[in-house]
Amino acid sequence: MSDTTSVTFRVHRYKQGDEDPHHDRFAVEVGPRTTVLDALTAIRRTQDPTLTLRHSCFHASCGTCGMKVNDHEVLACVTNVRELGTDEVRVEPLDNAPVVSDLVVDMGPFYARFDVAERPLVRESELVPGSHTAAGVPQSMRYEDCIECGICVSACPIAGTDPAYLGPAALAAIDRVRQEPRGVDVGPIMRLADDPHAAWRCHLAFECTEACPSNVDPAGHIMQLRRSLFARGWRRPSAEPQGARR
Amino acid sequence: MTERVAGADRRVERQGRRRGVMGWVDVRGRRLGGWAFILNRLTGLGVLFYLYLHLIVLSQLAVGPSAWDSLLRNWFLNPVFLLLDVVLLAGLVIHGLNGVRLALVGFGIVIDRQKALLLAFGVLGAILIVIGALRFISDAGAK
Numbered sequence: 221m222s223d224t225t226s227v228t229f230r231v232h233r234y235k236q237g238d239e240d241p242h243h244d245r246f247a248v249e250v251g252p253r254t255t256v257l258d259a260l261t262a263i264r265r266t267q268d269p270t271l272t273l274r275h276s277c278f279h280a281s282c283g284t285c286g287m288k289v290n291d292h293e294v295l296a297c298v299t300n301v302r303e304l305g306t307d308e309v310r311v312e313p314l315d316n317a318p319v320v321s322d323l324v325v326d327m328g329p330f331y332a333r334f335d336v337a338e339r340p341l342v343r344e345s346e347l348v349p350g351s352h353t354a355a356g357v358p359q360s361m362r363y364e365d366c367i368e369c370g371i372c373v374s375a376c377p378i379a380g381t382d383p384a385y386l387g388p389a390a391l392a393a394i395d396r397v398r399q400e401p402r403g404v405d406v407g408p409i410m411r412l413a414d415d416p417h418a419a420w421r422c423h424l425a426f427e428c429t430e431a432c433p434s435n436v437d438p439a440g441h442i443m444q445l446r447r448s449l450f451a452r453g454w455r456r457p458s459a460e461p462q463g464a465r466r
Numbered sequence: 467m468t469e470r471v472a473g474a475d476r477r478v479e480r481q482g483r484r485r486g487v488m489g490w491v492d493v494r495g496r497r498l499g500g501w502a503f504i505l506n507r508l509t510g511l512g513v514l515f516y517l518y519l520h521l522i523v524l525s526q527l528a529v530g531p532s533a534w535d536s537l538l539r540n541w542f543l544n545p546v547f548l549l550l551d552v553v554l555l556a557g558l559v560i561h562g563l564n565g566v567r568l569a570l571v572g573f574g575i576v577i578d579r580q581k582a583l584l585l586a587f588g589v590l591g592a593i594l595i596v597i598g599a600l601r602f603i604s605d606a607g608a609k
């Protein structure tokens with residue numbers, strides 16, 4: 221006997237040129253291990269092929285399936301439907317980003333801000349206790365924690381009112397460069413972080429840290445940036461162009 | 467089944483569902499720090515409102531002692547005003563303690579334990595508000 225139950229998905233719909241967005245309801249049979257992304261792809265496959273959503277890896281590493289499920293920002297691919305505990309599951313695109321179609325938002329502005337932080341994509345690996353690097357490998361490297369999903373920006377109340385805010389992910393990336401510059405001149409990016417629309421704009425809701433699916437702790441990084449800016453006595457040069465955040 | 471998104475318009479889409487100022491008081495999906503953020507804004511606005519109210523009330527002193535005395539007798543010993551005093555105290559305590567928290571965390575003095583600090587200040591604030599409220603009530607009873 222199959223262990224499935226019917227769950228209603230209330231999904232945000234919007235296509236370019238639509239007068240208004242609306243919600244569509246879909247009934248989906250879910251099993252104990254069905255994720256929200258499984259359900260959405262099933263809807264697209266069997267009920268409405270026009271439903272637009274983004275995904276790639278299905279295992280929390282590409283960061284493309286960020287969306288709001290029952291008002292919380294999550295990665296749909298690792299969000300178990302049954303564990304949500306609701307008969308109806310509300311699915312919406314991330315906040316604070318332009319909606320392109322249905323559940324897809326334009327990540328362009330987010331990536332552009334991320335670029336200014338020099339994209340610290342790799343870091344020295346923290347080895348499991350008792351392990352060691354392979355012979356001939358001077359130091360194991362691994363990818364940074366941030367999967368660039370944009371969830372932190374959606375959860376941030378400041379990003380909701382200040383379009384110029386550099387945002388949690390970019391500021392966390394700047395702090396990572398400060399911690400491990402690896403040859404990068406940190407002066408320009410620290411001046412960028414010192415901008416009123418950057419590290420000092422955060423109001424410590426810590427929603428980004430709570431929502432981040434990859435344990436980046438963006439708010440913690442912003443506080444460390446502030447401490448560093450404060451300690452070093454960085455001053456924002458008034459004549460300097462602040463182009464990167466615009 | 468199709469239904470319209472409440473309050474939706476195309477401007478919302480172009481601007482990217484930016485939450486805006488109303489997002490500050492939208493408690494859906496918010497967690498502990500988000501609640502502290504919301505409370506800080508509401509209490510800040512409340513205290514600002516009270517400041518102006520206070521100045522208006524004080525202006526009665528310029529009218530003369532009898533005007534001030536009757537204001538005290540007729541209004542400020544009223545139980546409703548007693549309740550408003552407690553609300554004011556709560557606003558000042560919440561905003562003040564949260565301000566100290568923001569300074570401690572925001573300048574990087576306490577980062578790793580920020581959640582514990584928030585909880586500790588929450589408990590401290592609740593104790594101060596209860597003590598203050600009891601004091602107000604016993605003082606009013608003595609008058």
Ligand code: SF4
Nearest residue numbers: 366367369370372432
């Ligand atoms: S900091 Fe976390 S929430 Fe923000 S983009 Fe990176 S992984 Fe996503």
Ligand code: FES
Nearest residue numbers: 277278283285297
């Ligand atoms: S599909 Fe890659 S993170 Fe969800």
